[in-house]
Amino acid sequence: MSNNSNSLTGKNIAITGATKGIGRATATLLSSLGANLLIGARNENELRELTSILSDNSVKVIYQHLNVEEENSIIEFLNLGITKLGKIEALINCAGYGSFNSFLETTTEEFDRMISVNLRGSFLTSRYFAQHMVENKSGQIININSIAGNTVLAGNAGYSASKFGLLGLTKVMQLELRKQGVYVTSILPGATNTAFWDHIDNYPDRSKMIPSETIAMNIVSILSQPDGAVVDEITITPPLGVL
Template sequence: MVKEVNLAGKTIVITGASKGIGKETAALLESQGANLVLGSRNNKRQLRGNVLELTLDVTDENSVIEFYEQAIQQFQAVDVLINCAGVGMFESIVDSKTEDFDQMLNVNLRGTYLTCKYFGRQMLHQGKGHIINLASVAGTTALPGCGGYSASKFGLMGLTKVLQVELRQKGVQVTSVIPGSIRSSFWDQIDPKPDMADMIPTETVAMHLLSLINQPPGAFVDEVTIMPPLGIL
């Protein structure tokens, strides 16, 4: 049972909103009354109540700019940006495909850079805002088979730390959320698929994100690590 939180009047942008953590978080925040801007490659533009769904390819800067502009046109301001868009392919470095490595860097790192860049400018203009970047324990720990994924997530951790020191004094909070393995569609293309029974449910991550958005004033949260009860996997 989620404690009732009134997010009416708050505008929250979520990338990667068509599945996994993004989809679960969008459903939870909608139930709490937030204005939502949901971006995904699978979305078609539609407005239903206080929810604006838009097509977004975070690897395409023009797509990110159009997504940003439509969000501001609809709601005038943005309180929170949650970067959930991500992709992972897992092989040893020597056996991996270069195009897979490039895709993980483009989506997980460069895509987050682009959304932080444009929405961060808006938050600086407002003098307030909160950016939440979904990193990974693979961005803090060396794991076999995670070369490209870890490179993108270690890079994302560095990007987030720089954003923290650049934006903190100007009223904009930036938080890394660092989960272990999550029970989601992320694993659908992985062969063999790992046992997901003891992984973190996506709804649990969504509730942690809601808590971050609704945190008490007077402090900024730089990092949150969320682990499955039995460890990384």
């Protein structure tokens, strides 16, 4: 982790998909470092419970039900953050959905859902928050992608399509936004030990996966970069490589 992590004290950061996996680990770590948080997810009970826990760190934590497939939900999420916290200085897109089948067995509904959440949802959330950041001439956006975003894996037809698309989207965002003071990073984790795998049959040994807390530490490092450098993209793999 960067030694500059104390720079996060008082920083206003938004996290989507905040109640589970990488999102929850990141929210927990950031709040312990003094960041104020705007957290969103589909399950309001889980949001309320997490907010109660994180508020014990003497930071501001506000939550909003968020469905990244619905444009109005994203607008309400951003507006609440601006109203309650002021300038939003960073956005971490953790919301995601995966369903794994062979190309021939992938249903239209499964494919559409992954494109809608992983690609379209990240596009919409990033666009609205980036507009706010451009107005303020500064900001950071971190898109949580996947190793499936640049590596071909059998059984990942729809998931890879959404994540390859997200990687391309992120590269365009980097090119267009950096001159306006907004920096964008793509993180491509390998298999990470989260509840993502709970409904997936025949998953790899979860004890050999990356702990979600490790991804959170890398996110903190990116948010804490000293002046003069920007991290465009990092790939993080389990010690044994792609599982």
